[in-house]
Amino acid sequence: MRRKARTVAAVRLLLVAIAACLLSLAATHARAQTPSVEYAVKATYLYKFAPFVEWPAGAFEPSDPLVICVVGNDPVADLVDEAVKGQAALGHPIEVMHPGASSPDARCHILYVALRGAAAASLLERVRGKPVLTVTDAANEPRATGIVNFVVQDNRVRFEIDLRAAAENHLVISSKLLNLASRVSPKP
Amino acid sequence: MIQERRTEELHGVLGMERRNFMPFVAAAGVLLLLLAGAVIVLYNEQTYREAKTQQVEAQSRILASTVSAALAFDDRKAAHEYVKALAVDPQIQTAAVYGPQGQLFASYSRSADVALPAKISEAAPTPTGEQLVVTTPVRQGMAPLGTVYLQTTIDPISRRFERYAVLALLVTMASLIFVMLGVAQRQLAAANERLRRQGHDLVDANEKLRAQIEQRETAEAALRQVQKMEAMGQLTGGIAHDFNNLLQVIIGSLEVLQRRQQVVGDDAKRTIAAAVRGAERAATLTQRLLAFARRQPLNPKPIDVNKLVTGMSELLHRTLGESITIETVLAGGIWRVNADANQLENALLNLAVNARDAMDKGGKLTIETANTHLDEAYAHTNEIDPGQYVLIAVSDTGAGMPGDVLSKAFEPFFTTKDVGKGSGLGLSQVYGFIKQSEGHAKIYSEPGEGTTIKLYLPRFMASSEATDLPLEACGLPAGQSDRLVLVVEDDADVRAHAVGILNELGYSVLEAADGAAALQALDAHPGIKLLFTDVGLPGGLNGRQLADEARRRCPNLLVLYTTGYARNAIVHQGRLDPGVDLITKPFTFAALATKVNAVFDGREGSHRASAL
Numbered sequence: 001m002r003r004k005a006r007t008v009a010a011v012r013l014l015l016v017a018i019a020a021c022l023l024s025l026a027a028t029h030a031r032a033q034t035p036s037v038e039y040a041v042k043a044t045y046l047y048k049f050a051p052f053v054e055w056p057a058g059a060f061e062p063s064d065p066l067v068i069c070v071v072g073n074d075p076v077a078d079l080v081d082e083a084v085k086g087q088a089a090l091g092h093p094i095e096v097m098h099p100g101a102s103s104p105d106a107r108c109h110i111l112y113v114a115l116r117g118a119a120a121a122s123l124l125e126r127v128r129g130k131p132v133l134t135v136t137d138a139a140n141e142p143r144a145t146g147i148v149n150f151v152v153q154d155n156r157v158r159f160e161i162d163l164r165a166a167a168e169n170h171l172v173i174s175s176k177l178l179n180l181a182s183r184v185s186p187k188p
Numbered sequence: 189m190i191q192e193r194r195t196e197e198l199h200g201v202l203g204m205e206r207r208n209f210m211p212f213v214a215a216a217g218v219l220l221l222l223l224a225g226a227v228i229v230l231y232n233e234q235t236y237r238e239a240k241t242q243q244v245e246a247q248s249r250i251l252a253s254t255v256s257a258a259l260a261f262d263d264r265k266a267a268h269e270y271v272k273a274l275a276v277d278p279q280i281q282t283a284a285v286y287g288p289q290g291q292l293f294a295s296y297s298r299s300a301d302v303a304l305p306a307k308i309s310e311a312a313p314t315p316t317g318e319q320l321v322v323t324t325p326v327r328q329g330m331a332p333l334g335t336v337y338l339q340t341t342i343d344p345i346s347r348r349f350e351r352y353a354v355l356a357l358l359v360t361m362a363s364l365i366f367v368m369l370g371v372a373q374r375q376l377a378a379a380n381e382r383l384r385r386q387g388h389d390l391v392d393a394n395e396k397l398r399a400q401i402e403q404r405e406t407a408e409a410a411l412r413q414v415q416k417m418e419a420m421g422q423l424t425g426g427i428a429h430d431f432n433n434l435l436q437v438i439i440g441s442l443e444v445l446q447r448r449q450q451v452v453g454d455d456a457k458r459t460i461a462a463a464v465r466g467a468e469r470a471a472t473l474t475q476r477l478l479a480f481a482r483r484q485p486l487n488p489k490p491i492d493v494n495k496l497v498t499g500m501s502e503l504l505h506r507t508l509g510e511s512i513t514i515e516t517v518l519a520g521g522i523w524r525v526n527a528d529a530n531q532l533e534n535a536l537l538n539l540a541v542n543a544r545d546a547m548d549k550g551g552k553l554t555i556e557t558a559n560t561h562l563d564e565a566y567a568h569t570n571e572i573d574p575g576q577y578v579l580i581a582v583s584d585t586g587a588g589m590p591g592d593v594l595s596k597a598f599e600p601f602f603t604t605k606d607v608g609k610g611s612g613l614g615l616s617q618v619y620g621f622i623k624q625s626e627g628h629a630k631i632y633s634e635p636g637e638g639t640t641i642k643l644y645l646p647r648f649m650a651s652s653e654a655t656d657l658p659l660e661a662c663g664l665p666a667g668q669s670d671r672l673v674l675v676v677e678d679d680a681d682v683r684a685h686a687v688g689i690l691n692e693l694g695y696s697v698l699e700a701a702d703g704a705a706a707l708q709a710l711d712a713h714p715g716i717k718l719l720f721t722d723v724g725l726p727g728g729l730n731g732r733q734l735a736d737e738a739r740r741r742c743p744n745l746l747v748l749y750t751t752g753y754a755r756n757a758i759v760h761q762g763r764l765d766p767g768v769d770l771i772t773k774p775f776t777f778a779a780l781a782t783k784v785n786a787v788f789d790g791r792e793g794s795h796r797a798s799a800l
Contacts, residue, residue, distance in 0.1 A: 041262070045261060048260045048261060050329065051256075051260070051328035051329030051330075051331060052257060052260075052328065087331075088330065088331065089329060089330075089331065090329045090330060091329070091330045159261075174257065176253075176254065176256060176257035176258075176328075177257050177261075179257060179258075179266060180257045180258060180261050180263050180266055
């Protein structure tokens with residue numbers, strides 16, 4: 001049963017990836033990326049950040065799953081559940097939660113903020129100092145940014161990294177990830 | 189000498205081993221060197237490949253590690269930069285990154301003609317020829333993100349072998365040294381062998397030389413002995429001759445006195461008899477001296493030695509006494525010898541007497557006869573002719589002789605007997621007689637072991653019968669006055685003595701002092717029937733020449749020689765010519781009477797013989 005489920009998940013991921021690839025190829029040619037693909041990519045990136053981030057000791061119990069919390073509603077938030085299905089990160093299964101904006105789950109390891117304005121800022125303020133990788137989207141709210149902030153450049157999904165915010169949340173970001181970031185602030 | 193030889197053998201053995209082993213050792217050394225070189229090359233090659241593989245794997249892993257984020261976040265640009273960074277390694281031909289589904293993500297190729305697999309499946313690094321392909325999975329955390337593919341060239345074989353050139357050079361040089369060592373060793377061994385052989389030759393030559401020296405020394409010693417004996421012989425011969433003349437006078441005078449019985453009394457008779465005995469003993473001694481000097485006149489006849497020894501047995505028994513047993517071992521079919529039977533008996537008797545004196549407490553005397561052959565070597569050493577000889581060996585079981593006595597045993601007057609017991613002339617007589625008979629005498633003796641004296645007499649080859657004609661004296665045959673005798677003698681006393689005897693016997697006698705006078709007398713008195721002449725005469729003609737001349741003038745003339753010793757004039761090689769009558773000085777009245785009568789009676793035979 002499990003194997004069958006995993007196989008199904010793998011096939012699904014494969015399809016998504018192929019689709020992404022084909023789309024990205026197409027985008028390269030077309031020099032344009034359709035919004036839906038952009039959201040799918042962002043949703044996929046959420047769990048892909050996990051291997052490049054070092055949480056402080058105690059943030060994970062060996063049996064704990066990696067918890068991705070999605071707060072708010074946007075096209076990305078809707079796709080996250082789909083994207084992480086069957087995936088694992090750092091040996092942990094991935095669990096997606098959709099807590100309310102007022103009470104994000106304390107177990108969140110990655111928090112995707114799909115809120116705008118003051119709500120986003122207050123949510124970000126609330127998890128400051130906790131070992132949570134906060135991810136925001138500049139397309140949603142350019143002014144309230146977390147540790148990682150999606151941007152789109154040359155029709156490609158890129159991200160900026162705020163090292164100070166990461167340090168406040170006791171997270172260490174892999175230099176490999178920093179190398180890929182379109183902007184790292186402050187300069188390391 | 190033994191030590192040398194042993195060392196030599198040792199050298200030989202070592203040399204042999206070296207000779208046999210050295211080329212193999214050299215060849216084995218060269219082979220080992222080459223093998224070691226090949227092993228080192230193979231090992232280096234293997235090590236190089238492993239190191240290269242490890243290096244490429246490390247590069248691949250580094251790429252996989254750095255490219256993981258780019259792969260995860262689909263950043264081809266970053267990935268391409270990472271891949272391109274590997275271009276600084278000139279050996280990397282192709283570097284590529286494949287996505288999680290095996291699709292090509294980013295790649296770099298040094299040249300356009302390198303084909304990249306469109307998809308990749310993870311596989312072990314496979315070095316193929318001069319290419320090395322390494323693939324490494326890309327992971328971040330536990331998640332597989334893709335695959336890194338690296339293809340590098342390894343150093344071309346030519347460049348790798350450049351590295352081995354030095355090694356090859358070293359191996360070659362070492363091999364050359366080995367080969368040269370082997371060759372040098374071989375030459376050394378050959379030289380050693382030559383040297384050893386030369387050493388052998390030298391030793392052989394030395395041995396030969398030593399043998400020759402020894403042989404020569406032996407021969408010289410023998411020659412010295414012979415010369416010494418010869419010198420002694422001449423000395424004793426000369427003295428004996430003079431003594432004989434003197435004894436002739438003494439004996440003759442004494443006999444004259446004896447016959448004039450009316451003049452002497454009984455007392456004087458006994459004195460004269462004693463003097464005669466003494467003179468006769470002196471005459472016997474001089475006879476022996478002459479015998480040693482090989483100047484006694486011999487009358488050789490073919491004789492059977494076995495018969496002679498058998499005939500002597502009674503005499504020997506009487507001479508040796510009861511305490512000594514006599515054994516004779518006589519060979520059958522013994523050859524005859526041409527010798528003077530009387531002198532041979534004399535010699536054997538002398539030996540028997542010597543043997544008796546050596547065996548105080550009794551013992552055994554053995555007389556053996558045998559046919560023998562003396563070979564060249566023995567004959568040469570002992571200065572005799574090789575050939576067939578009849579051996580007469582006289583052995584005793586007595587005290588024997590030490591070496592120094594042995595070497596002088598044949599010398600005259602040498603004796604180990606007490607003073608007055610022996611003359612020291614016994615063995616000298618034997619030696620002289622045997623030598624004069626062209627034979628050979630040899631003494632073998634060991635102290636305490638007894639003595640053997642071997643007499644070799646040459647085989648007589650003529651076929652005439654052995655005739656023993658013992659000269660029997662039967663009274664004193666008187667002379668006849670019609671028988672005119674011419675006495676020729678240079679010594680006046682001797683001549684007077686001879687004339688006196690002949691006159692007394694009733695012969696008519698003329699006398700002459702030398703050959704010329706004798707010939708005048710012959711011419712003046714054709715009635716002379718007998719020429720009685722001394723062999724040695726002064727004045728140009730000796731006795732033989734005188735006789736020949738006289739016979740030429742009067743063919744029927746009878747001749748009787750007399751001599752103190754016989755020179756070649758009358759005795760060829762010590763032997764009496766056939767048909768020649770001779771009486772040796774000093775002669776007695778009776779001896780001369782018998783002889784002269786015999787000459788007249790044997791006129792027919794002797795005349796015929798001399799005419800031949």
